[in-house]
Structure formats: C-alpha cells, structure tokens
Amino acid sequence: MRFNRRQFVIAAGAAAAPMAFAQKNALEEHIVERVETGKANYRWPRFVGKNARKDFHGQDKRAGYCRIITTQGAVGWAESLPWIAEKFKDQIIGKKVSELIAPGVGCSPGVSEHYDLALHDLMGVILNKPVYQLLGAMGTKETSIYSGMIYFDELNEGGSLGQLLANCEWDFDYGYRALKVKIGRSGKWYPHAEGLAMDIKVVRSIHEQFKGRDVTILVDSNDQYSPDDAKAFLKGIDGIPLYWFEEPFRETVADGRVFRKWMNENGFKDTRYADGEYDADDDVLLELGRSGDLDVYLPDIRGYGGLTRWVNVMPKLADMGVEASPHTWGSKLKTHYVAHLAAGVGNVDIIEGVTCLSDDIDFGDYPIENGKIRVSDAPGFGMKLLT
Ligand SMILES: [Mg+2]
Numbered sequence: 511m512r513f514n515r516r517q518f519v520i521a522a523g524a525a526a527a528p529m530a531f532a533q534k535n536a537l538e539e540h541i542v543e544r545v546e547t548g549k550a551n552y553r554w555p556r557f558v559g560k561n562a563r564k565d566f567h568g569q570d571k572r573a574g575y576c577r578i579i580t581t582q583g584a585v586g587w588a589e590s591l592p593w594i595a596e597k598f599k600d601q602i603i604g605k606k607v608s609e610l611i612a613p614g615v616g617c618s619p620g621v622s623e624h625y626d627l628a629l630h631d632l633m634g635v636i637l638n639k640p641v642y643q644l645l646g647a648m649g650t651k652e653t654s655i656y657s658g659m660i661y662f663d664e665l666n667e668g669g670s671l672g673q674l675l676a677n678c679e680w681d682f683d684y685g686y687r688a689l690k691v692k693i694g695r696s697g698k699w700y701p702h703a704e705g706l707a708m709d710i711k712v713v714r715s716i717h718e719q720f721k722g723r724d725v726t727i728l729v730d731s732n733d734q735y736s737p738d739d740a741k742a743f744l745k746g747i748d749g750i751p752l753y754w755f756e757e758p759f760r761e762t763v764a765d766g767r768v769f770r771k772w773m774n775e776n777g778f779k780d781t782r783y784a785d786g787e788y789d790a791d792d793d794v795l796l797e798l799g800r801s802g803d804l805d806v807y808l809p810d811i812r813g814y815g816g817l818t819r820w821v822n823v824m825p826k827l828a829d830m831g832v833e834a835s836p837h838t839w840g841s842k843l844k845t846h847y848v849a850h851l852a853a854g855v856g857n858v859d860i861i862e863g864v865t866c867l868s869d870d871i872d873f874g875d876y877p878i879e880n881g882k883i884r885v886s887d888a889p890g891f892g893m894k895l896l897t
Pocket residue numbers: 730732756757787
C-alpha cells in the first residue's frame with residue numbers, strides 16, 4: 511500500500527491523539543531497572559549454501575539479543591548486538607520508559623539505536639498493544655512474503671539442481687508463493703560464462719517447475735554482476751516475469767538509470783529495481799528514487815537504525831514512489847519486525863521471509879498462508895525468549 515506524505519500525517523495524527531495521554535502515564539510508571547544481553551540458538555530448516563559474495567552459510571545460528579526489564583517487572587526484548595547493548599546501558603537504566611520512547615514517534619534522541627526494537631517491544635508490552643498499532647496501523651495486517659533461502663544449492667555437498675528445486679518445493683509447501691533466487695554465479699564461484707549460463711538455467715528450471723502454480727520469482731545477484739551481465743541474464747530468461755532484480759551491480763546513478771531504461775524497453779517494465787542492502791550509498795539510491803529509477807529500498811530493518819529511523823524515512827520514500835522492503839536475512843525475528851512496520855506504516859509490498867526453528871525463541875503467531883504473512887496481535891512483537 512502506498513501513501514503520500516499528507517495521508518501519513520493525517521493517519522498518524524488520528525491514530526495517536528485519543529490514546530496519547532493514557533499511554534504516556536503508563537510509560538511514565540515504568541522505570542528501566544536492568545538490561546540483559548546474550549545469544550539465542552536457532553536453526554534454518556536446511557543447510558544454506560553460497561551466494562554470489564559469501565561462502566557456505568551453514569544451518570545452526572545464534573541471534574544476539576538485549577532484554578530490558580523495568581522495576582515494575584515488564585520485559586521487552588529484541589535482536590541486538592549484545593556488546594553494544596552492554597556498552598550503552600547507562601543511557602537507559604534508571605530512566606522512565608516515557609523518556610525513552612513514545613508511540614508513533616519512536617526512540618528519543620540520544621537513545622542508542624541498538625535498543626530501538628527492544629524498546630518498541632517493551633512499550634507494546636506495557637501498553638498491551640501490538641507494535642504495529644503503536645506505529646499507527648496504517649498498513650495491512652497481511653503482507654506478501656517471499657522465501658529468501660534459495661542459494662547456490664547445487665554447490666552444497668551432495669547438491670544438485672534437483673536439490674535446489676526440491677528446496678523450492680519445500681518453501682512452497684511451507685506457504686511461500688514467492689521465491690528469491692540467488693544468482694551472480696559468474697562473479698566468484700564459476701568461470702564467468704558458465705556461471706551466467708547456470709543462473710539462467712536455474713531460473714528457467716524454477717519457472718518451469720512451478721508453471722500453473724502462481725509462483726513469483728525474484729532474483730538477487732549481490733552486486734556481483736556487471737551492468738552487461740545483468741542485461742545478458744535478463745536476455746537469457748526472456749519471457750519469464752520477474753518481480754524484482756535485487757542488487758544487480760554495485761549501484762551508481764548512471765548505471766542505475768541506464769539499467770532501468772533498458773529493462774523498460776526490453777520486456778521487464780514491471781520488474782522492480784531493488785537496492786540498498788549492502789554498504790548502501792544513500793546519496794545514489796535516493797537520487798535514483800527521486801528520478802523514478804529505483805523502485806524498492808532495502809537497508810536492514812535493524813542495521814538501518816530500527817523502527818524509529820524506518821518510520822521517519824517512510825513518508826519520504828512514499829513521496830518518491832519508492833517502496834521499502836527492509837533486509838531481514840538471517841533471522842525470522844527480523845521478518846516479524848518488518849511485518850509490524852508493514853502493518854504499522856504501509857509502503858511495504860513484500861517482506862523477506864527467513865524460515866527458522868528454535869528451542870530458545872518462541873517466534874509468536876505470524877502464520878504464513880498462500881504467500882502472505884499475518885502480523886501478530888499479541889502485545890509488543892509477541893515473541894518470547896525462552897532462554
Ligand atoms: Mg540481498
């Protein structure tokens with residue numbers, strides 16, 4: 511759902527005004543007593559292989575977290591960098607929660623962004639509301655989701671193109687109806703021509719496999735193509751609709767403009783150009799956004815600065831006609847934070863899904879059905895740390 515700035519201001523004002531006084535009082539009553547940090551174990555449902563830039567990703571993972579506890583016993587937690595959350599805890603210990611965060615506004619100046627998500631969770635717990643409602647509930651509760659777990663699976667031990675296709679089937683059975691396929695084999699792991707040919711073969715095979723089943727394909731070459739490689743790839747899959755092309759090459763204004771124009775004139779007019787995940791050059795990306803060449807802005811949900819910064823930038827993106835799809839790769843926690851951003855402020859057309867299993871984390875109630883994820887209505891983010 512797209513909003514312009516005026517709609518944002520009206521909707522945010524209408525949502526925030528009647529509740530504001532009672533909410534402030536409740537947040538004033540809670541004082542931060544302590545901050546705990548640690549790491550929680552989780553795993554992906556299968557071994558994840560290489561992408562264009564990185565070697566094997568493995569399967570067993572750990573998420574750093576911080577947990578904020580008030581003198582009244584309320585607990586908020588979220589993924590964070592433990593050593594930084596330890597380092598700055600004097601910023602928040604002894605403070606009223608109302609001094610640190612407010613509904614619709616986010617964190618106060620001077621509060622480290624590494625507490626942003628945990629403070630949003632805590633605010634939701636204290637006010638007994640899901641985070642998306644505290645952001646204004648301007649989006650939709652159900653948002654399209656894609657699996658971001660289709661890597662260079664043919665290079666895994668015992669891997670093959672058949673295994674890669676079986677992994678796509680697994681994700682389809684899980685509820686995904688969009689698959690993001692890692693490409694860029696020509697960059698590092700294959701001889702150039704062979705890698706490009708394999709990228710084309712993989713995408714053609716997936717398209718063939720899911721014919722008639724309404725599956726959307728996205729591709730991501732992690733900046734490992736040249737602009738010419740990106741065009742050669744698209745020529746090779748001509749006739750296959752692509753939802754987006756992510757990080758086709760290292761972004762520059764000139765290359766981005768030429769590429770957008772080329773896609774428009776060569777059968778990929780409806781394919782979004784998505785960028786900004788890796789070492790984002792904001793000047794370049796926003797210039798491409800203003801000229802209508804960039805379609806989707808991708809910085810990480812946590813790394814970009816948490817919900818406060820995302821909520822701030824969203825009206826500017828919407829004004830330019832640029833959608834957001836914050837990067838979440840690695841953890842389902844981040845997928846769920848983005849579900850709240852999407853339901854809270856809108857302008858998120860599709861979310862990166864990361865399937866995870868864990869004994870240390872209860873990931874809450876976020877069902878994925880027919881390609882959509884539904885945001886949890888439990889207080890805060892509605893997820894629990896069991897460790
Ligand atoms: Mg990516």
